[in-house]
Amino acid sequence: MSPLIEIILILVSAKVLGELAERSGFPSLVGEISAGILLGPALLGLVVPGETLEIFSDIGIIALLFISGAQLNIRTFSRSEKAGTVTAAGGIAVPFILGMVLGILSGLTLTVSLLIGITLSITSIGISVRTLVDLRQLKSDAGTLIVSAAVIDDIIGILLLSILMALAAGTAAGPAVFLPVLLTIIFLIVVVYAGRRFIPWLFEKTSRAHTHEMPYSAAIIIALATAALAHGVGLHYSIGAFIAGLILGDSIRRDRSLFDSISDFAFGFFVSIFFVYVGLLFPPFTSEVVSVFLIPFVAVAFAGKIIGGYAGSRPFLAGRTAPLLVGIGLCPRGEITLVVAKVALTAGIIGSVLYSSIVLMVLATIISTPFLLTWGFRSMEQARGAR
């Protein structure tokens, strides 16, 4: 099938199933991921994930995080930094420890138990951010804290992962272990501090360009370049794109038609391809996946993030529902977990049963989180309305 036909098929099924989801009262990403599961190797096998679709999907997650960052006010967001760090720490530590304990209790080796802990600790930011956008809750207290914690979660998680990988390889003993940490710190300083002056200055210049679409192109180029820079130092694309969005937010929100146009670029095209791609990544369903390990594993996946996120955010939020929602918002695991599992499978550290359990755990968190968040935010609003 030619790439153009694949993209048409992806967009049509994403939009049809997304619309069905919306009409049933759920965020449209549920329909889009289902479209990917339907079209991909898991079920029909019509579309296979590959390099060409991957770049469309990468631009999708970059556009999603960029526009989400641009919707938030950088000053409001900075204020949630402390709360975000504490919440992220709770949301990483609790599932990591619970996962390791579950592994050891199930009779797995220490290395495999460590790996189980890691697969449970890194949140996939896309699912919750998109759900918050769809529910118009991105700017709520709980919403802002979910995003802030998920960003910091990703930074801490990827640092931990690269340190562990360096240690496991054994070759990089000593100071080299701290290279990813150093690179991340340099990236954050350069982008957040220097970029906060330079990027808006550069962007303002483009509004005086002779080319009509220059501000639009410039915003997209800045998002892609910052994302590529983050990826270059070992972080996920989404972190760079989100920071670029935060920095440019004030300039972009000022021009409503520019904001809407970039928002259409994201949600009307690339973001849908990203979520279908998430669905395409699921391997074929086989009967061998049903293991005794699966049920406690999925339970720990939810319990770990919910307990950790709740405990971490409780001091910063009013009431009990909001911190619970933060915990739920941190539940989705995504591409990073799938990549870790795939690497471990290929290296022979885990077998296909454990691999399938990890994939099903990811699937369970991705599919349930939008439903749980929808339900949670609605009942919080109803409670407010009743008061």
Place this chain on the structure above:
Amino acid sequence: MSPLIEIILILVSAKVLGELAERSGFPSLVGEISAGILLGPALLGLVVPGETLEIFSDIGIIALLFISGAQLNIRTFSRSEKAGTVTAAGGIAVPFILGMVLGILSGLTLTVSLLIGITLSITSIGISVRTLVDLRQLKSDAGTLIVSAAVIDDIIGILLLSILMALAAGTAAGPAVFLPVLLTIIFLIVVVYAGRRFIPWLFEKTSRAHTHEMPYSAAIIIALATAALAHGVGLHYSIGAFIAGLILGDSIRRDRSLFDSISDFAFGFFVSIFFVYVGLLFPPFTSEVVSVFLIPFVAVAFAGKIIGGYAGSRPFLAGRTAPLLVGIGLCPRGEITLVVAKVALTAGIIGSVLYSSIVLMVLATIISTPFLLTWGFRSMEQARGAR
């Protein structure tokens, strides 16, 4: 180099050189094509055209022709059908005959002379349409006729080409030769007649969707699908996209923010990638390309289209400058000519010197047309102003 880095490099250089071109008084596509020649195998060799970039470029030409079609009124455009057909016929016949005569006079075989005629006869629609958009002359009498003639030129040219190829292959004697003709007729009937009712109906339905970006996504899906259908019957993507744009034009123009948003999707992202890709397709410059044949060949390339286009459009336009501009507007040759030349080179029908001459001819028409059109439209406006 990762695809994302390639896309960032392409967009940055396209925007910088495009802006420089605009500031020097020329259409920005001149800068964008130069960016491709600079980055690609012709000069620096930093970016190599491949499958992933090709799909971005394909979406670019589809978006360009879709939005150009949407700017024109389908009823006004239909009125120029007869003028377009006569002009297209002139613009194909004259360069074809001149090219064949030149080939025979230069001592080439009949087959090679025929091939020379073909490489001169098919106009590349993208260059002139983009120039007209940049000069805000798309809706002028000459502009509309250029687009209409270029569309019909492409249809006739590709039909001739497929019949010739079938005849040359020898296997498809008899009725099979007329298969492309039949497919094209079926395509035009289905899309123009059935589609003119069905497509706007489908599009109107999307405005009642729960998903906010649905009309935007639907317009893009319709453009891509109609383009893919055209490609499926052997026509160029651009023909399908242009017809889809014409059909949906009334619905899209009604919603200004939708029109602007799709226009940004095109000119702010994909169209720039298309024009850079045009530049990427040029092979490395070597000294062997300078042949005695080159100068008369390039002269015939311009003379053929200008004479044919002028003669064909003279009865339908007032004055002499407008028909001259139509002739100039039909001059650019593009990917189809390059593909024909590449096939002929690979099959051993032509050697590398002749191949390089064809490439340089394409380059000369692509680079000069925007300058010639800019100069022509400006002097026409000045003459009007002086009266």
